[in-house]
Amino acid sequence: MTTFALPRPSLLSPRVVVGTAALAAVVALWSAFALSTRALDGVGLTMADAAVVRFAVPGLLLVPWIPRTLRILRTERPAVVALVLLAGLPHFLIFAWGAHLTSAALTGLLVPGTVPLFVAVLLFLRHRAAVSRRRLLALGAIVAGIAAAAALTGDTASVGGVAVLVGAGFVWAVYTLGLARTRLDPLGVIVIVSLSSTLAAVALIVTGVMPSHLLAGTADLASLGTYALVQGIGTGLLSTACYVVAVKNLGSSITATAGALSPVLTALVAVPLLHEPLTAGLAVALALIVTGVIVFTLAPRRAARPLDAASVSPAAPNRG
Incomplete structure (x- = not known):
């Protein structure tokens, strides 16, 4: 993860104000992504x-x-391209499936919460990169939170949904490692992921592999427009731009740590918006996973150079 060396500005300096506003937008947009994905059935979209x-x-x-993206892509290694493309339709479908089986709170919590765990494990297996004791404790808290989410959810479908969302976190972690090795810039990544995923989704619809209300002409246009605004523009473009602005003005550690507040916001908003209860079990899982993510982000890295190179914000999945 690139760390920007920043001075200690005043709390009211333009840099801090702009960075804080961008960070608030990021947290809200990430939360909106989880909420809107969970609400797919209610808006009449498959x-x-x-x-x-x-x-x-x-x-x-x-x-x-x-x-420009296609020119750069000609020089890219096929294996790296394959890893980057995981952020598109494969991750989205797994994420949406898990959201359908669980709650908005778990959807917003489990995927970003498990990414640092899987990144650390994958890098250890590949490079034997050392991890500090505090980071190991943080990863332990994340694992405990996942176990609590699975054990304290009420039915089999929710337990299965927890497993699916953990799988989505693993897919995003693999994408993260590919992202660290690609020659594409952020806009290039968005372009190639968006185009390939759109073509693949249209192919699945046209061939009848997956149902479509759009193709049948029964989709609600008002809901469609809202979804396009929240997911297409909000998540697809604005969250990425705001995240970059926040990192450059506040630093990567502050931004990544504050990004862990997104699951909390999702859980709170889901109560009045989707009528989902904030249970004691969910509160325990939230506390463990969010604490683990924050400690992992702020803890020192010990002899873990490969981990530094491949890390992104652990709270930033689903934004490619």
Whole structure:
């Protein structure tokens, strides 16, 4: 993870104000992503419809960057491209499936919460990168939180949904390692992920592999427009831009740590918006996983150079 060396500005300096505003937008947009994905059934869209909207909107807006991205892509290694593409339709469908089986709170919590765990494990297996004791304790808290989420959810479907969301976290962790090795810039990543995912989702719809209300002409246009605004523009473009602004003005550690507040906001908003209860079991899982993510982000890295190179914010999945 790139760390920006910043002076100690006044709390009211333009840099801090701009960075704080950008960070608040990031937390809100990430929370909106989890909430809107959980609410797919209520807005009359299938998973395939949602994928088309999610990826087609940023793809269309970034059409001018396609030629430049394709030129860079010719020099990229196929294995790295495959890892980067995991952030698109594969991750989205797993994420949406898990959201369908669980609650918005667990959807917003488990995926970002498990990414640092899987990144650390994968890097240890690949490089034998040492991890500090505090980070090991943080990872232990994340594992305990996952166990609490599975044990304290009420039914089999929710337990299965926890497993699916943990799988989505693993997919994003693998993508993270590919992202560290790609020659594409952030806009290039968004372009290639958006275009490939849109084409794949349309192919699944046209061939009848996945159902579509869009193809049948029964999708609600008002809901479709709202979803396109929240997922396509909000998650696909604005959250990425705001995250970069926040990191440059506040530093990577502050931004990544504050990003862990997104699951808390998701859980609180889901109570009045989706009528989901904030149970004691969910509160325990939230406390353990969010604490683990924060400690992991702030803890010192010990002889873990490969981990530094491949790390991104542990609270930033689902934004590619």
